[in-house]
Amino acid sequence: MQINSYRDLLAWQKGIELTEAIYRISKCFPPEQLYGLTNQVRRAAVSIPSNITEGAGRNTSGEFVQSVGHSRSSLFELETQLIVAERVRYLSQSELRPVFDLTDEIGRLTAGLIRSLSGQRIG
Numbered sequence: 001m002q003i004n005s006y007r008d009l010l011a012w013q014k015g016i017e018l019t020e021a022i023y024r025i026s027k028c029f030p031p032e033q034l035y036g037l038t039n040q041v042r043r044a045a046v047s048i049p050s051n052i053t054e055g056a057g058r059n060t061s062g063e064f065v066q067s068v069g070h071s072r073s074s075l076f077e078l079e080t081q082l083i084v085a086e087r088v089r090y091l092s093q094s095e096l097r098p099v100f101d102l103t104d105e106i107g108r109l110t111a112g113l114i115r116s117l118s119g120q121r122i123g
Contacts, residue, residue, distance in 0.1 A: 006056035011109035015049030015071070018102050022078070025099065029090050037090070041081045047074035048106065052113075061117045068117070072110045079103050 006012050022045035029038045048071050055067025082099065085091045 006053045009052060009056070009113065011068075011071075011106060011113050012049045012052045012056075014102060014106045014109060015045075015052060018048060018078075018099070018106060019045040021099055021102065025091060025095055026085075029085070033090070037081060037085060041078060041085065044074045044078035044081060047071070048078070052110075065114050065118045068110050068114050072107065072114075075103055075106055075110070 019042075022041055026038045026041050051067045051071035051074060055064040055071075058064050058067060079100070082091065082096055086093065086096055
């Protein structure tokens with residue numbers, strides 16, 4: 001697979017969009033969570049497009065696949081953290097619905113990117 005820039009990848013673009021959304025919604029977390037859950041969700045979100053970028057800069061498609069796999073791991077970590085945020089009532093279901101729509105889309109896009117790069121079946 002040949003790409004001109006990681007910025008051309010829809011998975012990266014959606015990852016940036018998700019990161020912006022996470023920064024917006026995590027502003028309402030309690031101040032005592034700044035170094036806890038707030039920091040964790042923001043770091044996980046930033047890791048999603050960052051790992052795609054890192055992979056695009058690697059020398060082999062295998063390394064790219066591995067980095068996109070790390071991106072997916074960060075995506076699943078973020079979803080778990082958001083579920084916790086909802087359960088402790090930092091976020092509502094209505095706030096999370098569009099975010100989870102975006103995480104679902106990024107999950108599909110990263111799985112497709114891995115398939116495209118390696119021919120592997122990713123669920």
